[in-house]
Amino acid sequence: MLNKLLFSVFGVFLAVFFIACGVDSDSSADTKGSAKLIVGATPEPHATILSQVVPLLEKEGISLEIKEFTDYVTPNLSLEDGSLDANFFQHKPYLDSFNAEKGTKLVSVASIHLEPMGVYSKKIKSLDELKDGDVVTIPNDPSNGSRALRILEKEGIIKLSEGNLVSPQDVIQNDRNLSFKEVDAPQLTRTLDDVTISVINTNFALLANLNPLQDAIAIEDKESPYSNILVVKEGRENDENIQKLVKVLQSDTIKNYINEQYKGAIIPSF
Structure with a gap:
């Protein structure tokens, strides 16, 4: 024992x-x-x-x-x-x-x-169809909001002041008097029924079954940083x-x- x-x-x-x-x-x-x-x-x-x-x-x-x-x-x-x-x-x-x-x-x-960030719409087929006073939604965070505005500038829709980060307050030429609304990026696709165009990050576009190559009426080029x-x-x-x-x-x-x-x-x- x-x-x-x-x-x-x-x-x-x-x-x-x-x-x-x-x-x-x-x-x-x-x-x-x-x-x-x-x-x-x-x-x-x-x-x-x-x-x-x-x-x-x-x-x-x-x-x-x-x-x-x-x-x-x-x-x-x-x-x-x-x-x-x-x-x-x-x-x-x-x-x-x-x-x-x-x-x-x-x-x-x-x-x-x-x-590539894209511009989407349920109301128009081309940015040339934008009318006076149309509403645009963009991301509300500084970097993506600036990125969205730069896409519209490159498309000749607006002109912006110089700077790494820009906001709607930096739009210095807006011939169509577009109205910009800043929205949380995940909610941008939900604004498409109410606004003329929305500039949307691809990840959220894909979640809403939007194909950037087929559905975007304008898209960021491959030189994007x-x-x-x-x-x-x-x-x-x-x-x-x-x-x-x-x-x-x-x-x-x-x-x-x-x-x-x-x-x-x-x-x-x-």
């Missing part, structure tokens, strides 16, 4: 010792299998593209959890507070504006694709698992997927 008791006590001691020391015959496999990244993304196309990354990362020993967001603010705040390892939904001008406004320290680690980027909190740029995610996102497999899936409505930028 005493021998059994001593053996049991010794066994418990050994178990505690090995746990404390991190010794486990399967530890290398567990360590490799336990690697995980949580990435925030808007549903389309970002989460869709990330879903193609899941099996590729699994081969690298990393599991990928995709958290979907339907706004542009929460995924950055979640990245800043550590709830996310990375996010994928925005372009560099928006990130710079967000950091300046919120005091966050988020950085781009990779350029993935360009979503608004490529969508993978973003992390400052200091994690060289994290090994983040770099593996970058490598996979910028692989030929993902490039081919974007080209085949979106047929030019979204363009790889790597």
